[in-house]
Amino acid sequence: MGERMDGRAVRAAARFSVAPMMDWTDRHCRVFHRLLTRRALLYTEMVTAPAVVHGDRARLLGFSPEEHPVALQLGGSDPALLAEAVRIACDFGYDEINLNVGCPSDRVQNGAFGACLMREPELVARCVAAMRAASEGAGGPEITVKCRIGVDVQEPESALRDFLRIVSAAGVSRFAVHARKAWLQGLSPKENRTVPPLDYALVRAVRDENPGLHVSLNGGIETLDAAAGHLADGFEGVMLGRAAYQSPGAVLSRVDERVFGDAPRPVDARAVVETMTAYTACAGVPVKSVGRHMLGLFAGQPGAKVWRRYLSEHMHLPDAGPHTLIEAFDAMARRPAHA
Numbered sequence: 001m002g003e004r005m006d007g008r009a010v011r012a013a014a015r016f017s018v019a020p021m022m023d024w025t026d027r028h029c030r031v032f033h034r035l036l037t038r039r040a041l042l043y044t045e046m047v048t049a050p051a052v053v054h055g056d057r058a059r060l061l062g063f064s065p066e067e068h069p070v071a072l073q074l075g076g077s078d079p080a081l082l083a084e085a086v087r088i089a090c091d092f093g094y095d096e097i098n099l100n101v102g103c104p105s106d107r108v109q110n111g112a113f114g115a116c117l118m119r120e121p122e123l124v125a126r127c128v129a130a131m132r133a134a135s136e137g138a139g140g141p142e143i144t145v146k147c148r149i150g151v152d153v154q155e156p157e158s159a160l161r162d163f164l165r166i167v168s169a170a171g172v173s174r175f176a177v178h179a180r181k182a183w184l185q186g187l188s189p190k191e192n193r194t195v196p197p198l199d200y201a202l203v204r205a206v207r208d209e210n211p212g213l214h215v216s217l218n219g220g221i222e223t224l225d226a227a228a229g230h231l232a233d234g235f236e237g238v239m240l241g242r243a244a245y246q247s248p249g250a251v252l253s254r255v256d257e258r259v260f261g262d263a264p265r266p267v268d269a270r271a272v273v274e275t276m277t278a279y280t281a282c283a284g285v286p287v288k289s290v291g292r293h294m295l296g297l298f299a300g301q302p303g304a305k306v307w308r309r310y311l312s313e314h315m316h317l318p319d320a321g322p323h324t325l326i327e328a329f330d331a332m333a334r335r336p337a338h339a
């Protein structure tokens with residue numbers, strides 16, 4: 001899993017991050033994303049603290065050295081369990097450990113963590129204090145928090161301010177804020193990512209009132225231009241979820257140049273597909289576990305439909321294998337001019 005990165009380098013990487021997304025940002029996805037951007041901070045899916053403590057650690061926490069900088073997101077609300085999960089995770093070499101205070105799904109609410117913790121900032125403060133102590137004791141990374149601007153009938157103007165004040169007093173200075181409320185009753189997790197309105201102005205105002213905090217703006221940022229605009233506006237970081245996942249070629253392959261000021265480095269798409277073919281063979285996983293994250297590689301470019309169709313039709317077949325990725329690329333390269 002490789003050496004943990006220096007804290008300052010991780011903060012610098014947090015200028016642009018790919019959001020934690022359950023079932024999406026698994027280790028195969030992160031290896032793929034890393035081929036497109038060397039610099040962005042990549043988040044894992046949320047892993048619950050009880051799962052880390054009692055479950056198959058290698059499966060839940062294992063990652064490849066090339067994924068750095070990579071942040072683990074934990075879910076939980078029991079300070080002792082979270083501290084134990086942090087101690088375990090420190091051995092794996094994560095560059096950051098993040099607490100989820102934003103996920104609204106039923107499963108998460110029943111465990112009394114995720115977005116419902118917006119109502120309990122003192123409990124979150126105890127959680128992060130325990131996590132920090134565990135990380136410091138194990139020579140581990142920074143503890144950060146991802147939150148919403150409020151839940152249910154909370155008034156975001158005060159809910160977000162109170163939350164950041166109380167949690168930052170427990171020693172957290174980096175936050176990712178999904179700039180909309182979550183409705184814990186009545187909206188599905190998916191609706192909770194689209195229906196409640198975005199309030200960037202509130203996050204911006206609260207950020208300006210707390211100059212010591214590093215705030216990454218999250219929610220509804222669809223293009224690199226929009227991301228660059230928010231950075232120019234004073235946010236220390238931006239976090240993109242769906243746009244990065246659904247259009248990785250368009251978004252992630254230009255991040256290093258556009259956001260980090262690196263010299264232009266044209267991404268060779270065939271080389272990316274070849275590397276992922278070799279990775280799939282080496283990891284010994286079904287190609288569908290890797291290919292599903294790559295369907296959007298050419299989104300918005302000529303041939304995107306042929307690539308997507310070939311891959312989605314072939315990667316589930318019994319004779320599919322790592323070679324299916326290259327075949328999809330070749331099918332796209334051979335397509336008739338109008339396809």
Ligand SMILES: Cc1cc2nc3c(=O)[nH]c(=O)nc-3n(C[C@H](O)[C@H](O)[C@H](O)COP(=O)(O)O)c2cc1C
Pocket residue numbers: 019020021022023024045046073100101102103146178193218219220221239240241242243
């Ligand atoms: C499929 C999916 C799974 C998600 N899983 C998580 C998760 O595990 N933890 C979390 O904090 N947020 C999760 N989110 C929310 C994203 O991290 C992000 O906050 C949200 O999608 C808004 O950003 P976007 O508009 O750039 O996508 C998930 C989002 C999606 C689409």
